[in-house]
Amino acid sequence: MGDADYIVIGAGFAGLTAALRLTQAGHSVLVMEARDRPGGRTFTEVGVDNSYIDHGGTWIGPGQDRIHGLMAEFGVPSYKQYVDGESMMLVDGKIYRYGGTIPWSMRPWVSGNLATAFLELRRMCASIPVEAPWEAARARRWDATTLAQWLERHVPVRRARSLLEMALAGSYTSAATELSLLFVVYQLASAGGPDFVLGVEGAAEDARPVGGMGALYHQMAARVADGLCLRAPARSISQDRAGVTVRCDGREVRGSRVIVSVPIAIAGQIIYEPALPADRSLLHQRMPSGAVLKCHALYDEPFWRADGLTGQSAAPETAAAVTIDAGMHQGGPGVLAIVNEGPTARRLTRMAPADREAAITEALAHRFGPNALVPERFTQQDWTVERYSGGGMISHAPPGVLTEFGHALRPPCGRIHWAGTETSAVMYGFVDGAVRSGERAAREVLAADAVA
Ligand SMILES: Cc1cc2nc3c(=O)[nH]c(=O)nc-3n(C[C@H](O)[C@H](O)[C@H](O)COP(=O)(O)OP(=O)(O)OC[C@H]3O[C@@H](n4cnc5c(N)ncnc54)[C@H](O)[C@@H]3O)c2cc1C
Structure with a gap:
């Protein structure tokens, strides 16, 4: 008998959603969160006058059905x-x-070059199978190319290039030289294309959301409050035939399965026993x-x-x-x-x-x-x-990573299941993607135990 049926690591939108769905399915869940607050990369500061500032994830858009679904569930307009x-x-x-x-008021060759670049990006997005971008017809070629190289070739007008570089590379908070073109096109495609993302x-x-993202994540956290452990950074996860043991600072908890919802850039900071399969382990070293x-x-x-x-x-x-x-x-x-x-x-x-x-x-x-x-x-x-x-x-993928290691993004490793916005084929990188990943991971865990 464990401490809970399931353990969730991380109380951002992905972890909270997974915990919520498992709780609603009648299971006991422990959520181990490193920080002293839920929300993760969303963080709403509320003033004494009820003013609110979103220091992290803030905006939502049409087609982001899962975050809208949660807002409806919790009455957040x-x-x-x-x-x-x-x-x-x-x-x-x-x-x-x-x-x-598109800033059409700029010189026509600048606006025109921006417009043709958008057309080209839309065309490239249409060829991406978002569940497996590494299988796109041009996956290998695009994954061997950086965004900077593509911009150099396809956006010859310097001003247009510097604007598009800022918008695109900026979305991934990196320099264009660091980013795989395949990754960029995949992320854009996962959200419906460049017009949506930019x-x-x-x-x-x-x-x-009225009241900021916190108006939602605090209600979600309250719904799973009995199992929510703050200031509990997971340091190691070991799995055996019967379950998983998660060790946090000063606390050890056991359950049937664990959902890890931390950003993939830091998932490798947790020690896994036995070691994860090579491709998953190496993926953790390759998505900064x-x-x-x-x-x-x-x-x-x-x-x-x-x-x-x-x-x-x-x-x-x-x-x-x-x-x-x-x-x-x-x-x-x-x-x-x-x-x-x-x-x-x-x-x-x-x-x-x-x-x-x-x-x-x-x-x-x-x-x-x-x-x-x-x-x-x-x-x-x-x-x-x-x-x-x-x-x-x-987290983003530098050149070569998606085609070699992308297949390891979602499949569970034994009793360890993966959530987090970076594991979502739809709306990768958005709060909506995090919610989708939490729902997918919860379904996955329940299906695995139904079979066992
Ligand atoms: C400045 C900024 C602006 C953004 N703007 C938008 C926007 O406008 N719209 C949008 O949709 N998205 C936006 N995003 C992205 C969005 O915030 C994220 O996609 C989303 O919040 C990710 O949720 P997640 O649950 O996958 O990960 P996270 O929110 O990162 O949750 C992971 C949780 O795991 C915890 N954790 C980490 N390590 C451990 C450990 N070892 N043990 C236990 N817990 C651990 C973390 O503390 C965190 O709470 C923005 C992000 C930033 C930073």
Whole structure:
């Protein structure tokens, strides 16, 4: 007899969903979470006035049915992202205002090159079998190519290339030289294509849960509260014929099976006894995470809206590479989220926090005017130093990894089952993908024990 029927490692969206579904199926579950809070790569700070800031995963979009399903289950409504105005692109010091996804107000050869690159990406996505991208007709060739090489060849106009590089490599919070083209096309395809992943309205940043992601994950955590153990980092998992034993600091728990839902970039920090099969073990060494720094500047009011701006802007190589309006569902302060990714994020994290804030607010003022220079409050969330995320936003595959090791992403290793957004064939990297992976892992565990 174990401590619980099943053990889940990690209380992010994947782990919480798995635990919830197993509990609903009538099983006892222990969730071992390393941090002192649930949520993982989502992290909502709620103020005394009920204001909320999402320091990690924030937005949801159409087609993300599983996160919408959970929100309906727990009575969490959503609200639309503010898009009523123009967005901005800053290239070589010049500001371009535009609507939609492609900045047509730029020089025609720049916009035209961006449009043809999007067409090409859409075409490539259509050829990817998302359950097994390593079986795509051009899988080997694309997996031997970096995103940087593809951009060099297919996006000859320098300004177009630097914008697309920032948008694409930025999504994986890495340099374009680090990323397998096959991985990039697979991730885009898993979410329906580049228009969804890089878009806002009707796309990946279409809406937000009222109250932030925490409005949902706290309710999920409450539903499994009897079995939720915080400050319990799993250090080792051993399995035998009858079950699994998970050792955390100062605690050992036993169950029939375990679902590991930690980011794949840090799954190798757990010791597995006996050792995992070679391909799974080596996969853990080959899917790193990137670097992301997410800041928020809070003002009395969203003054950019009066200037006809959405608050959305992209400016490669500045200290505020991407900005987006992150205001609450009704009123409250004006909030700009500033997201810096990959090499820019790493450069900024080497600065002292006060210097970093000054560099970022100066970049904001250049774009949005002097009002932006002195926010009422400025927050900084540096995911690169989050030990139990291993960086952010998501783990990616460098060249050669998907075709050699991708097949090991999902299959269980004996009594060890794998969840986490990186194991989802649909909406890889999104909160919705995490939820899907948790539901899949719970089904898998139940099916395995039904057969046994
Ligand atoms: C800055 C940022 C912005 C993002 N924006 C969006 C967005 O707008 N929309 C979107 O859909 N997605 C977004 N994402 C991605 C999204 O947050 C993730 O895809 C999702 O939260 C992953 O959930 P998960 O459960 O798979 O992993 P995680 O949330 O990482 O959960 C894993 C859990 O395991 C725990 N853990 C780790 N190691 C151990 C251990 N040894 N023992 C026990 N517990 C352990 C961790 O503490 C964590 O709680 C963003 C991410 C970041 C960082």
